[in-house]
Amino acid sequence: MKWSEFFTSSVGKKLVMALSGLFLISFLVVHVGINACIYADIFDDSDNGEIFNKAAHFMGAYYVIRIIEVGLFVGFFIHIIQGYVLEVKNRAKRNIGYKVPMGSKGSRWYSKSMGLLGTLILLFLVIHISHFWVPSRVTHTLEPVNYGTPTEYHNLYARMYHTFQQGWVVIVYVLGCISLAWHLLHGFQAAFRTLGVSNTKYIALARGAGAAFSIIVPLLFALMPISMYFNWVDLN
């Protein structure tokens, strides 16, 4: 079988979705790990984002990581384009709809709403990238800060703190995290089944791990804007 046939078949297209989705999940692990460094301020009020700024600096300063970042954009691009292609093509397979729709009988609403949830995540991503990635990597408009050494760091923490003083931003971020949670609750386990995991023992494992991941990771993210808004994590 030719590669072109393989990847354009209905199963091959889903394989691309699953692999790109799992790649994005691995990115979330790194992303949430680094950002969770802001919580250091809860335990040490003099931290003011020092640990976080240093970790973020590491992510921006080395070429290897900048190259991985390009891979990340490619991953998002593939996942989003393929997601829309599948969504539109699949829906077009029924040209005349039912008078009485099936609704969610027998399935969970979020498993039928991956396109919608993905779109909400995409909208959130645009806002999110313009908040942090653009000033940090493109326009370089972040204030500098140093911690007693000659090395200058971007004060991404201060940027976060100021951004999250606006109530509407906090709400948008929380909604983004909720969309992500539902998207993952279906996507995480579906990806493994797309990859051919048919042993029910492992399907149960994927479901369990997926549920835990979909709750913990979006919750850790959502608490960031919330805790800065309420000054549990602050700048002094």
Added chain:
Amino acid sequence: MEHYTMNLTLKVWRQKNSQDKGRFETYEVKNISSEMSFLEMFDVLNEQLIAEGKDPIAFDHDCREGICGMCSMYINGRPHGPWQHNTVCQLHMRAYKDGDTIVVEPWRAKAFPVIKDLVVDRSAFDRIIQAGGYISVNTGNAVDANAIPIEKEKADAAFAAAACIGCGACVAACKNSSAMLFLSAKVSHLALLPQGEPERKTRVLNMVAQMDKEGFGSCTFTEACEAVCPKGISVTNISRLNKEYLVAGLTEDKR
């Protein structure tokens, strides 16, 4: 359960032929016995239409005992009606009560075009089977049935998959009009048995290619198919189909 009779309002999809646009017609049926099957209720309605000099409603059926897979009605928003693990022919009128309104539609999918009224063309399934849903057996003496040992668990799983009657309810229920539950049942049934081994890879590749050609969608694991399948075919088979396809697709050479 006690016997009772009921009067019902039916809203049925009527379409003269594949070119006709089609529309819903409303019919009243009276004194329907709770002991009748859903199809018998349709027989009563058709007798009534014939007596009035009208065209009876075309619908598919054959065995009327839940084994052939011909009956195919989408009733009040669910293929095969409200009961679990059930075909329309085995749906009984005791599922309804006096005064109910029932909406009956054909399977809806581009790959299953309406021929007339509630009858759809499901020959796409036949072509998928022709593409690989078989084993090739050389002529000669019949081999002893017990010559090849098969693990009990595998035989059971193969048998459970082989229970698929090819009705198409899975396609009708799926938001993507995907035929993956059907296909996965057919592929699993043979992939689990030693008899299916020689054609294992070409089978799955050819059957998926045919499925795509027929215009069915891809599987996104909403599991609506399993919920409506009269034979309780498990979506686990779809994972197995994916595995079979990925292994075959990655290892088979260019052809």
